[in-house]
Amino acid sequence: MKITSITPWIVEAKGTYFGEFMFVEVKTDEGIVGWGEVTTSTKLANRSVAGVIRQLEELLKGSDPTQIESIWNRSFRNFTYMGSRGAACLAISGIDIALWDILGKSLNRPIYALLGGKVRDDVLLYTHPDQTKFTDPGAVKEEIMGIVESGHTALKFDPFPHLRGLQVRRNGYLDGELSREAERIGAELTALIRETTGPEIEILIDAHGRFNVPTAVRLCNRLKDAGQIDWFEEPVPPESYHALRQVREQIDVPIAVGERLHTRWEFVPILENQLADYIMPDVTWAGGISELKKIATMCEAYYVPVTPHDASGPINVVAGSHVMITTPNFYRVETSLHDLSSYNRFIQEPLDNSGGSLKLTDKPGLGIEMDMDFLRAHALDGYGG
Numbered sequence: 151m152k153i154t155s156i157t158p159w160i161v162e163a164k165g166t167y168f169g170e171f172m173f174v175e176v177k178t179d180e181g182i183v184g185w186g187e188v189t190t191s192t193k194l195a196n197r198s199v200a201g202v203i204r205q206l207e208e209l210l211k212g213s214d215p216t217q218i219e220s221i222w223n224r225s226f227r228n229f230t231y232m233g234s235r236g237a238a239c240l241a242i243s244g245i246d247i248a249l250w251d252i253l254g255k256s257l258n259r260p261i262y263a264l265l266g267g268k269v270r271d272d273v274l275l276y277t278h279p280d281q282t283k284f285t286d287p288g289a290v291k292e293e294i295m296g297i298v299e300s301g302h303t304a305l306k307f308d309p310f311p312h313l314r315g316l317q318v319r320r321n322g323y324l325d326g327e328l329s330r331e332a333e334r335i336g337a338e339l340t341a342l343i344r345e346t347t348g349p350e351i352e353i354l355i356d357a358h359g360r361f362n363v364p365t366a367v368r369l370c371n372r373l374k375d376a377g378q379i380d381w382f383e384e385p386v387p388p389e390s391y392h393a394l395r396q397v398r399e400q401i402d403v404p405i406a407v408g409e410r411l412h413t414r415w416e417f418v419p420i421l422e423n424q425l426a427d428y429i430m431p432d433v434t435w436a437g438g439i440s441e442l443k444k445i446a447t448m449c450e451a452y453y454v455p456v457t458p459h460d461a462s463g464p465i466n467v468v469a470g471s472h473v474m475i476t477t478p479n480f481y482r483v484e485t486s487l488h489d490l491s492s493y494n495r496f497i498q499e500p501l502d503n504s505g506g507s508l509k510l511t512d513k514p515g516l517g518i519e520m521d522m523d524f525l526r527a528h529a530l531d532g533y534g535g
């Protein structure tokens with residue numbers, strides 16, 4: 151079997167958080183087609199990664215798609231002088247997922263069976279409220295109760311993105327400061343959500359890497375007092391492990407990091423220096439199914455739980471779940487919302503996340519089929535179709 155084409159698809163999805171999703175289609179000369187995903191956080195990044203995927207098509211056309219380890223390393227080393235993490239690693243991730251889909255389809259086996267088999271029946275999830283609905287305390291309670299009633303037992307939110315105008319925007323970092331007014335509003339929101347969930351739901355806080363060391367420490371302690379929080383994620387930007395250590399030494403809430411780290415090598419200093427309680431690589435960014443399995447095994451040696459950041463699209467959550475259903479040291483997989491019906495437009499059969507866990511089918515490969523009519527009708531010009 152040989153690879154005949156690798157195509158980045160950017161597909162418009164109005165009404166969703168991202169507004170568009172990026173998938174990767176790998177075709178072969180035997181008619182087997184594999185799919186991956188690399189939806190990023192900005193349109194600029196999606197288009198940059200699509201350009202890298204097009205270059206990798208030139209490199210990999212004619213290769214045997216079942217030689218996944220060889221293709222991963224050959225692709226990765228081609229970017230070594232420009233830096234093999236970032237865009238290169240994202241492009242490799244999307245292709246890697248598609249290659250595992252092809253391998254599973256060629257052997258008529260689900261991917262998890264090729265990774266050692268299941269160690270659990272389904273994959274526990276955590277999810278987010280839709281914070282655009284947080285217009286008043288009653289609306290907050292209604293949204294949170296929707297999650298609790300869906301059967302999810304952990305939820306994550308960012309107490310601060312609704313404070314536009316009071317601080318830098320979501321992905322921004324200038325001075326890492328937050329006003330005392332914004333801090334108070336965030337603490338009040340956290341207290342309201344804890345009051346709504348009761349004590350037995352796990353509440354995870356995402357700081358989105360926006361704060362300097364003293365601000366992160368102050369906010370974490372304030373939110374802990376307000377709402378008995380269960381983790382504080384990305385307290386500082388990903389560039390400084392030293393800053394992360396300083397925060398860690400001054401708080402007693404578990405820390406989660408990893409969605410902006412790429413490959414097994416970037417997790418070594420986190421594990422060796424005991425900088426986090428939870429490791430959260432994204433299967434579509436950190437290096438694909440191959441790399442997530444390796445990172446998870448590294449964490450297993452340290453008894454650190456893995457909890458993939460897989461909150462963009464349907465392939466993202468399913469690919470991460472195939473690895474996690476085979477992983478002993480597992481906490482939960484992240485999903486964007488408890489109601490995943492916005493994913494159904496992309497795939498032929500809806501995902502089953504009833505009761506707060508994802509059920510994987512025993513169909514070959516990823517076990518999902520793309521809805522080609524929808525994809526063709528909504529692909530951006532020059533990206534798929």
Ligand SMILES: [Mg+2]
Nearest residue numbers: 356358383409
């Ligand atoms: Mg996050």
